[in-house]
Amino acid sequence: MNRIDQIKIVAMREIVERSRSTVFRASIVGIALVVAGAIVVLSIIGGDDDPISVGLGGEILPGLEEDISSVAEAVETPITVSVYETEDALIHAVREESVDVGLVNSSTVVTNSGAGTTETVILSTAVNVAERRIVGAQIGLSDDQINAIVAPVSLEFTELEESQPEDDTRAVVALAGSVVLFMSIVMFGQFVAMGIVEEKQNRVVEVVLSRIDSTSLLVGKVIGIGLLGIAQVTVIVTSAILALVFSPSDGFAGVDLAAVGIPSFVALGFWFVLGYLMFSFVYAAFGATVSRLEDLQSVAFIPAMILLPGYFLVVFSVGGSVTPIVRAASFFPFWTPIVMPLRITRGDAQWWEVAVSIAIVFVTIWLIVRFAARVYRGAALRTGARVKILEAFRGTDG
Amino acid sequence: MLAVRNIAKRYGDVIALADASFDVRPGRIVGFLGRNGAGKTTTMRTVFGLVAPDSGTVTLDGRPVDDEMRRRFGYMPEERGLYLRMKVHEQLVYFGQLSGMDKGDASDSADRWLLELGLNDRRDSKLEDLSHGNQQRVQLATAVVHNPNVLVLDEPFAGLDPIGVASLSKVLRDFADRGASILFSSHQLDLVEGVCEDVAIINEGVVVVEGTLASLREHANYRRLSVEVDGQPWMPSIPEIRVVEQDGDAHAVVDSSVPVDALLALARAAGDITSFSYEPPGLKDLFRDAVRE
Numbered sequence: 291m292n293r294i295d296q297i298k299i300v301a302m303r304e305i306v307e308r309s310r311s312t313v314f315r316a317s318i319v320g321i322a323l324v325v326a327g328a329i330v331v332l333s334i335i336g337g338d339d340d341p342i343s344v345g346l347g348g349e350i351l352p353g354l355e356e357d358i359s360s361v362a363e364a365v366e367t368p369i370t371v372s373v374y375e376t377e378d379a380l381i382h383a384v385r386e387e388s389v390d391v392g393l394v395n396s397s398t399v400v401t402n403s404g405a406g407t408t409e410t411v412i413l414s415t416a417v418n419v420a421e422r423r424i425v426g427a428q429i430g431l432s433d434d435q436i437n438a439i440v441a442p443v444s445l446e447f448t449e450l451e452e453s454q455p456e457d458d459t460r461a462v463v464a465l466a467g468s469v470v471l472f473m474s475i476v477m478f479g480q481f482v483a484m485g486i487v488e489e490k491q492n493r494v495v496e497v498v499l500s501r502i503d504s505t506s507l508l509v510g511k512v513i514g515i516g517l518l519g520i521a522q523v524t525v526i527v528t529s530a531i532l533a534l535v536f537s538p539s540d541g542f543a544g545v546d547l548a549a550v551g552i553p554s555f556v557a558l559g560f561w562f563v564l565g566y567l568m569f570s571f572v573y574a575a576f577g578a579t580v581s582r583l584e585d586l587q588s589v590a591f592i593p594a595m596i597l598l599p600g601y602f603l604v605v606f607s608v609g610g611s612v613t614p615i616v617r618a619a620s621f622f623p624f625w626t627p628i629v630m631p632l633r634i635t636r637g638d639a640q641w642w643e644v645a646v647s648i649a650i651v652f653v654t655i656w657l658i659v660r661f662a663a664r665v666y667r668g669a670a671l672r673t674g675a676r677v678k679i680l681e682a683f684r685g686t687d688g
Numbered sequence: 689m690l691a692v693r694n695i696a697k698r699y700g701d702v703i704a705l706a707d708a709s710f711d712v713r714p715g716r717i718v719g720f721l722g723r724n725g726a727g728k729t730t731t732m733r734t735v736f737g738l739v740a741p742d743s744g745t746v747t748l749d750g751r752p753v754d755d756e757m758r759r760r761f762g763y764m765p766e767e768r769g770l771y772l773r774m775k776v777h778e779q780l781v782y783f784g785q786l787s788g789m790d791k792g793d794a795s796d797s798a799d800r801w802l803l804e805l806g807l808n809d810r811r812d813s814k815l816e817d818l819s820h821g822n823q824q825r826v827q828l829a830t831a832v833v834h835n836p837n838v839l840v841l842d843e844p845f846a847g848l849d850p851i852g853v854a855s856l857s858k859v860l861r862d863f864a865d866r867g868a869s870i871l872f873s874s875h876q877l878d879l880v881e882g883v884c885e886d887v888a889i890i891n892e893g894v895v896v897v898e899g900t901l902a903s904l905r906e907h908a909n910y911r912r913l914s915v916e917v918d919g920q921p922w923m924p925s926i927p928e929i930r931v932v933e934q935d936g937d938a939h940a941v942v943d944s945s946v947p948v949d950a951l952l953a954l955a956r957a958a959g960d961i962t963s964f965s966y967e968p969p970g971l972k973d974l975f976r977d978a979v980r981e
Contacts, residue, residue, distance in 0.1 A: 299785045307774060493769025497830060500736040500763040501786040503755060671738060673767075 296502045300510025301517070304485070308518055322526050326533035333537040341368035342409055345389035347380030351396045351420035357440075358416040364444050367408055396420070464635040466530075467558045468604040470523065471628050475565045476594050478519035482570040483577030485511055486666070487586050490578065495670045504670065505663040512570045519566060520559065527555065557631065564648070565627030567655050569593050575662040578669040579677045588676065600625030604632050612638040621647050623654035689713050690753075690838050690869045695734055695744035696893075704730040705741070706893035712838070712869040712886075717860055719880035719901075720873040721971075722890035723979055728873040729766055731890065732840050735871075736763055748838065759788045762836035766843045766873075768827050772816040776807065776826055779815060780833045787834035794833065801829040805855065821852060828856060832863070839863055841872040845879055857883050881971045889978040897978045905968035910941040912973070915955050916963040924954040934976060941969070 308314055344358060355371050362369035374380040377394050384392040384400050391409045392400035396417055399405055405413075419440045426436035489495040498507055576589040600619055607616050612633055620629040620639070626647045633639040661683065668682035690712040697705040705727045712718045722728050733739040735746050736758060746753045753761075771779055777798050784794025802808045805825040810818060815826060824847065831841065839860070845853055860883060864870055874880050880887065887904065889897040897904065913929070915922045923929060928943040942951065948966055955961050969977075 296786060299782070303774075303782055307771070492772055493765070493767040494771055495769070496733075496738065496765040496767060497763065497769060497783065498786065499738055500761070500765070501759065501783065503737075671733070 293503075293506050296506040297510040297513065300502070300507055301514035304511055304514025305518055308481075308515070314518075318522050318525055321522075322529035325526055326529040329530055329533040330537050333534075341370050342391070342412075343370045343372070343389040344409070344413070345372050345374055345380045345383050345392045346396075347374040347392060348377040348395035351417065351424065353423055354393075354396055354416060354420040357419045357423075358412060361416045361419065362412050365408070365412065367412065369412065393417075464632050465605070465608045467554075467631060468601065468608075468628050470527070471558070471562055471565060471631075472597065472601045474519055474523050474562055475569050475597060475627075478515055478566055479569045479573035479593055480590055481515050481519075482512055483573040483586060483590050484583065485515065486574050486577035487580055487583050490580075490670060490673070491582055493673075499667075499670060503663075504667040505659065508571065508574055508663050508666055509659065512567065512574065516563070516566050516570065520562070523559075523562065527558075554635075557634070561627040561631050564651050564655075565597075568624065568627070568651060568658060569597060571655070571658040571662040572596070575658075575665040575679060578662075578666040579679050579682055581673045581676075585676060596624050597628070600628045604628055607632060612636050621650060623647075623651045626651050689749060690735070690871070691745075691747045691750075692731065692735070693745045693747070695731060695741045695746070697730055697734065697739060697741045703893050705734075705744075708744070708890060708893065708895045710888040710895050710898045712871045714837075714867045714869050715864050716886050717864050717870045717872070717884040718886040718888055719884040720871055720888050720890065721875075721877070721880065721975055721978075722873070726890045726979070727893045728890060729842055732763075732765075732842050732871070732873070735838075735840055736761065760834070760836050761838040761840065762831040762834065763839075764827055764831040764841040764844055766846075768824065770815050770823070770827060770830060773814055775812050775814055776818070777802065777811045779826065780829055783830045784833045787836075789834050797833050797835065798829070801833055804859075805829055820847070821849065824848060824852065825855075828859065832859065836863075837868050839868055839870045839872075841870070843874060844872050845874055845876055853879065877971045877975055887971065887974075889975060891979045897974065901971065904974055905970070908969045908974065908977075909944050910969065911944050912965070912967050912969060913940045913942045913951065914963070914965040915951075915961065917955055917959040917961055919962050922955060922958055924951060926954070934972070942966075 342362075346354065350373065355373065358371050359369065372389065374383060374392075380389075380392045380394060381400060383389050384402060387402070390401070391405055391413070393413055394400055399410070399413060422440050423436050426439060431439070489498065495507075572593045573590065576592055577586060580586055580589060600622070603616060603619050603625070607613065616629060616633065617638075619625045620633050620643070622629075630639065630644060630647050634644065665679055665682045668684070669677040669679075672682070692711075693709050695705050695708040696703075708727060708731050710718070710720075720728055720731070730739055734741050734744075735753065737753075737755070748757055751757070774782070777795070780798035780801065781791060781794045784797055785791060789797065799808070799811075802811055805828065807822060807825055807829070810822060815823060818826065828844070831839065841860075844856055848856060860870055860872070872884075881901065884901065886900050887897070888895050913923075915924075923931075923940050924942075926942075926946070928946045929940055931938055932941050951966065952961070952964070955964065
């Protein structure tokens with residue numbers, strides 16, 4: 291029997307035994323529901339893409355209502371205009387927030403807390419148009435002449451940088467992706483560490499290691515738990531997508547999933563695999579140094595501390611520009627899986643940079659597997675007090 | 689033949705093994721004896737590559753033991769341990785597969801062992817739901833499910849009731865009859881005497897005595913002597929005799945160079961012999977001699 295078969299057998303046991311656990315099943319369903327629920331709630335709260343509502347009251351210039359609508363149309367802004375009998379009725383409506391902006395006597399803009407630039411521009415342009423229409427009539431211009439003078443002119447817009455209407459979506463996905471990556475890596479890394487400690491605590495590890503070597507056991511364990519992790523993340527991401535698509539409100543209307551596309555999710559999965567492989571073996575090595583689950587917390591935070599700076603870097607860089615620090619961090623193997631996706635999303639990374647960073651990660655994984663397997667062998671049969679990780683590493687010579 | 693040769697292992701300043709050498713021949717059961725900390729567990733772990741020795745070799749039929757050969761070895765560590773939440777049968781299949789069996793063979797073998805050890809009604813129970821005695825039986829089944837040709841058991845009799853002892857003894861005997869090499873450690877010397885033909889005694893990391901129990905007893909340089917003359921305990925007055933105290937029980941031993949006829953003659957001269965016992969030392973005596981400071 292070769293090593294691959296052994297790894298398969300170990301991985302299968304992990305998958306079968308763990309997926310049978312009620313806690314595991316409940317946690318998947320629970321997290322999926324929470325994520326989907328949060329998206330639905332946020333979309334309802336955040337639904338502010340309603341058209342601007344304008345109220346007119348007092349003396350209204352003739353044609354102003356139509357002029358507001360046509361100016362708004364020229365700047366591609368949805369707008370509703372309603373007319374109030376009296377000035378007081380309009381001010382009441384503004385106060386009650388049944389309209390966003392009130393225009394009293396075609397000259398005074400009334401709001402609760404200041405008008406936005408868009409509203410200001412639309413209203414002042416429309417009032418100007420209406421005034422000129424009146425002046426034009428007074429000096430005897432025909433309707434056609436007046437219209438020729440006041441017709442709103444649409445400007446053409448040229449962007450020197452390539453247009454990316456889905457930038458919002460990409461930022462959201464990049465941020466959500468890094469949160470999911472960080473949490474999954476830490477969570478499943480902890481599962482690996484717990485599995486290692488459990489086997490040590492109930493002493494079965496000696497029976498297992500008398501049959502297969504520590505590398506096969508470790509790799510099998512990591513792959514089994516990792517596949518479960520991918521299944522779990524897939525369920526959660528799917529529930530999030532379904533919630534976005536079928537959400538009753540359009541608070542995430544700016545998030546265009548089609549623009550993100552399947553490749554982004556595949557890429558996310560790829561980076562998860564790399565990050566998980568790297569960190570799960572780090573978790574395994576630290577897990578092997580303790581003998582009881584109660585002691586695990588004293589070492590399990592260390593791998594998370596290694597990953598955390600990369601995570602924060604991404605969180606604080608999502609809205610800003612790609613700095614040299616981010617570029618450098620994307621080549622530090624422990625941070626690559628979480629930082630490089632950000633650079634790729636921004637179109638900042640050259641293909642060879644991505645390739646080099648992935649190569650560095652693979653070499654790192656290879657080194658860590660060897661390191662972790664050796665620590666594991668050195669510490670697996672040592673019970674009692676915590677073993678120093680380097681002591682465990684040196685403890686064996688085979 | 690499993691041959692352990694000049695194994696040494698040091699942990700920092702602590703010498704776990706200084707020079708351990710012994711053989712386990714096919715079809716033989718070797719009792720591995722020693723005080724706590726003498727190096728028994730370290731030696732057994734060395735056989736399985738769980739401890740890398742600083743020097744020395746472990747060979748099977750002249751070839752250094754490797755991972756492939758170890759898959760035909762069965763091991764029951766002193767620290768018992770299995771997956772508590774796994775079902776008994778699935779657990780046995782898992783370990784059978786790890787030792788290279790295909791799933792079907794492992795399943796058949798697991799069923800046979802569960803039947804043999806009286807556990808077939810607990811086939812689908814989780815290990816944690818079994819009694820301590822039954823967990824021990826599963827541990828044994830785990831060690832033998834892949835039909836090993838070398839069996840290494842660390843304190844296998846510890847914690848077993850008399851029926852468990854008998855059933856384990858039978859399993860060991862059956863394996864030996866089929867040509868397996870068996871090594872087991874124990875503190876229960878009377879039990880060892882009943883189960884095995886060969887012994888190896890280790891003291892402070894050195895195997896000091898090795899051989900068949902019969903020849904070790906035969907070649908001992910003294911005999912136990914117990915004589916009653918006229919219904920009273922009697923001892924000859926010769927320099928070759930001494931009294932040994934052991935576990936609160938005093939008895940006389942005499943150099944094996946003294947002929948039995950001479951002892952009988954001395955006893956007859958003292959009166960009517962009502963009882964006369966002259967026998968080679970038992971395992972307890974051999975053990976005490978071997979590990980004496």
